[in-house]
């Protein structure tokens with residue numbers, strides 16, 4: 001988080017004028033009712049682009065440009081502020097913070113010994129005017145000089161009392177926002193009223209604060225971050241507020257019964273050194289995903305009134321404070337689909353498929369939608385532009401549709417009427433839908449997968465047979481199959497002696513499958529057939545795989561730092577199952593791999609170092625093999641099975657009806673062999 005994020009590239013004067021107009025329109029919508037078409041990241045990139053263009057073409061700067069103005073110059077007000085309500089300058093990382101602090105200390109001519117460090121609340125600034133202890137007026141920030149009267153919102157803002165503890169005359173400044181719970185409720189109310197919703201808590205707060213007449217009332221939250229006496233007030237309190245350190249002013253504010261962030265995990269602190277400031281910045285950033293309200297950075301202020309007074313203000317922002325920005329946690333993207341999955345416990349959960357979007361350091365393609373109620377409560381539709389939230393390690397979630405970006409082409413989201421995994425009924429009595437089979441539902445799918453042709457290849461074990469065995473509680477997972485007795489199987493309905501013996505023989509054959517298939521049967525997330533083969537060939541034994549930590553697992557080609565810990569964690573979870581497999585005598589080694597686990601490409605193997613592609617119909621000794629089995633054969637013989645022909649391909653095995661891959665191989669002068677020739681080459685590895 002050290003560098004400033006990128007900016008929009010502006011090519012010429014026309015593009016510049018368009019960019020300025022877009023920034024003005026967006027900011028006007030953003031501060032008015034939160035209906036901007038841009039997310040914050042896009043807006044910030046745009047403004048940085050405008051700034052960069054203006055730096056290079058100072059003669060072309062338009063008077064209405066948003067740069068250097070409070071609220072991007074897009075807002076006006078008619079209630080003058082007693083003291084301007086300004087913006088904050090930004091820093092992006094520790095180095096920039098240190099530069100800012102150094103220049104501030106040069107300006108005031110002494111080191112700053114006390115820094116106040118607070119969260120930057122992501123809402124709307126408001127000035128709350130109290131006269132003799134009574135709340136008399138609420139004013140928005142506006143253009144910084146004058147704001148808009150929003151006194152109608154009095155009484156709907158938690159944390160902003162009608163009366164203070166003392167009969168004092170004072171102006172409180174702070175942020176109006178919505179907590180996650182308030183946002184949910186606001187969405188539900190609006191959904192019930194006009195079938196639409198708010199895009200995110202900040203725009204819900206903006207819309208709610210500024211709308212005078214709404215048939216429904218939404219609750220807001222206030223957090224104070226400053227108190228100002230009137231400039232001409234010379235009372236004892238006014239003098240005290242002017243002279244106290246910021247942190248003590250905030251103590252006084254909360255003593256008046258006004259909410260501050262004091263009781264939250266991101267309470268303001270006073271730091272003596274920049275190291276301590278940075279430590280608190282990191283703590284606040286780490287706490288962000290769990291907060292009940294949005295923050296978009298950390299505000300660092302000179303705590304001492306004397307330092308603030310000497311530092312003063314620029315026309316746009318105080319010089320004694322700075323915003324340490326955190327990466328955006330929310331973006332607008334498209335909802336392209338909804339998938340339904342039944343989880344381990346039988347819970348049926350929808351998952352949003354998104355147009356990929358970069359968020360807080362990773363690309364997000366899927367996001368949680370929690371449950372059906374969540375979809376209806378938000379009135380989500382397929383094709384909607386949606387706000388997606390992700391911070392740190394939290395699972396990304398779809399916050400809401402951006403209703404004002406609808407085109408009319410949006411479609412209702414299909415809701416399943418039966419369990420997507422087993423086809424049985426859905427228990428809809430709770431908000432979280434469940435398959436009526438509960439945990440057993442997942443078991444059917446995972447056992448059926450393990451028994452599949454490309455895994456343990458257990459012939460004669462159809463899904464209804466698996467259901468029967470689960471219902472009779474003879475098995476709970478696929479390892480239990482290897483413990484079934486002849487008598488148990490015979491006791492099942494529609495199960496004769498012949499099928500019983502066939503099934504038992506299939507179980508015996510399954511025990512002899514190589515490690516790569518046994519591993520694949522485990523169904524570890526992200527490890528399909530070819531990945532399982534790679535893992536098996538890399539480690540050689542199940543013991544070695546189980547002993548591997550994330551770093552060791554990452555040595556396998558194709559497993560990155562994100563996937564490795566998942567594999568390790570899932571294997572740990574599967575330990576009891578694997579133990580049962582071991583005890584049942586299932587094969588736990590990979591043929592042809594040195595048990596030390598190292599050698600995967602011994603030079604004496606016929607295909608070592610070769611990338612082999614197979615296409616067309618197999619014939620001769622390969623005729624009976626599935627494509628997966630041919631691929632296994634290639635890897636046993638030391639080669640790498642690949643699915644497409646490229647310049648890196650060493651060999652194409654082309655059967656009849658080979659088609660385009662053959663043409664491409666010829667064009668690239670890749671060696672082409674028939675299935676028979678290939679069988680000859682790898683004869684000692686044939687199954």
Ligand SMILES: NC(=O)c1ccc[n+]([C@@H]2O[C@H](COP(=O)([O-])OP(=O)(O)OC[C@H]3O[C@@H](n4cnc5c(N)ncnc54)[C@H](O)[C@@H]3O)[C@@H](O)[C@H]2O)c1
Pocket residue numbers: 026027030036037038039040041043044070071072085086087088089118119120121122123124125126141174175225299323
């Ligand atoms: N999506 C859009 O179209 C769009 C348009 C305009 C602005 N924006 C977003 O708004 C941001 C600029 O917002 P801004 O001009 O309201 O604020 P700012 O970034 O200039 O910061 C100043 C504001 O910080 C707030 N604040 C929060 N916690 C505070 C604390 N502890 N102490 C002091 N102040 C605190 C106050 O409201 C203050 O007015 C941009 O970075 C952009 O992301 C988005």
Ligand SMILES: [Zn+2]
Pocket residue numbers: 342419420421422423424435436437441442
């Ligand atoms: Zn089910």
